Structure formats: structure tokens, C-alpha cells
Amino acid sequence: MVFAKIVETEKELQDAFFVRKEVFVKEQGIPLPLEIDEYDEIATHFVAYFENRPIAAGRVRFIEDLTATVDRVCVLPPFRRKQIGVLMMKSLEQYIKGSNIKKVKIKAQTHAIPFYEKQNYYITSPEFLDAGIPHRAMEKVFDS
16 A cells, blocks of 8 residues: 655655655756755655655645745656556645645646646746756645
């Protein structure tokens, strides 16, 4: 059974970083100093497990009044297209909704836009490069 949870221990944080390094550093070639950044200290991290193995990660930051940002959402390759990303987004959003937040902002890699559109995010920017990878800003507004 797969489950996602808020990171509460150093081991869980290292598990989340393991998934992020596998996806963003090894698979996508993002330099480690860009992947592990200053926001990791202030973000709330999430990790998903399958049979006690970390398989997905993501983080949330509250950035301005009534707005949060979700980033570093990733799933290890063998677990993609199995609704793990949906589970991660639902977990992140459930946490956010408990904080009176009205809007979530993300920077989606261009190839992931259809995934986020299915989660009711909409594009708010032209394409731009982040760490050399094409992205678009997207947002989702929660109903009152």
C-alpha cells in the first residue's frame, strides 16, 4: 500500500531528499546546489512510501498572504502513471487547505502541464527556463 505523509523525522527528510536527488539530479541533470536549496529549511516536506521505500516527494511553502507554493513534486520512474503524483498533490493540498490558504502557485515543467491541468491548475505565464528546463507558472484557487 502506498501512503504519503508529512515529514516528521530526519530519516523521513532524508528519504524525501533521496527521491528528489534520484529524479532531479540523476535523471534530469539538475545540479545538486540548485536542487537542495535555501527553501528546504522553511518548507513543509512530504514523502510517499511503498513497502517502506520512499517513492515520491514534494514540499509546501507559505509565501504571501493566503498563498502557498508547491514544488519539488517528483515520483521515482517505476511508480509513475500509477496515481502516486495525484496522491502526493492531494496530500499537499489537504495540508494547505487546513491553513486558510486560497491560492496555490507552482512552476510546472512543461512536460508535466497536462498532469497539473488534471488537478485543476491553470497556466499563468509564458514558458521560461528554470535550471535549464522549460517551465510554466500555474495556479489553483480553492473554493471558499
